[in-house]
Amino acid sequence: MTATIEPTIIQERLLSAPARLSLAPAGSVPGLLDGAWWPRSRDLLREIPTLTDALDACWGRITHVTVNPTHWPVIPRKVPVTGHTVRVGWFAAEQDPNKVILLSYAVGRLDLLVIPPQTDPAAAARLMAAATVPRGIRTAGGLMADEAISHDATGTQIREEEGETDGGAASTAGAATGVLRSALRG
Template sequence: MKPRAPKTGYVDGAWWPYTADLVDELPGLITALADRLGPVLWVAYYLIDWDTPTRALVVDGQSVRLDWHGYTPAHTVELIDARNRRLVVLVVPPEADPRDACAAMTAAAAANGTPTVNELLGQGLRRRRARAGRKIAARRWADRTTSAN
């Protein structure tokens, strides 16, 4: 999660669930954010991201309304408390490569970060492609210099 400060960017942090089962995964996130947000009463999510859509859930004795919305961007969940405060969390797909997940989560938690959800999810992939491109260029240069001798 980003430090507690004036909000920058669209997301407040990132989450990498183990599965696409919202009912199993969401209680852990809500519990982890309880100190920061308080009791969560409502969660908006992008329907297609999850295997098990449902309308309600009970977490630590508190009823939580779950709702999918067309305005909620893919790969995010929005958590809202009793005072109508909200946190928007980037959801890294469960099947993501660990290096990509780490890069996206680190970028999402940057204090003054303002990247979009798509930019965040593309972070690790772009970095790996750039490294691979440098390795290929280095190999080609080595092949040229070796074959010239």
């Protein structure tokens, strides 16, 4: 009897780009997050092997991954990775939808912020830096909320500046919003 391996699966694995990953400095005092991961898609079968390939060398073999199903359309029970299989679980109410938890025999547990695949590079860089702060007290959901507020404020500011050049009602509304934003920041 012969077995065939689907060539497209092998091709995809060989051509896949390295994981976009940022980890807290080694030896630093742990925070609520150990780093951030910016997957290229919402396909766990495709993304987990790339992530474990990046982590297995420095953190030991990843054996389990847990996610919140909010942002993952399909959650496989097992994912074949280089040299072994990773078991995948999910927790709807117990786990932050913006976090992935990885378990390793060598390290124990790693909590990573999951940056949505469609995030623009500048925002992803800010989030990756924020998630790797030693002794960080921000949760994954808190970091994502802060980034959303920052993004909305930047977009509002641009719209206000455009409206203020008209000299109409938009400039009055823009001034009021600017005062409110200053009060919220201060």
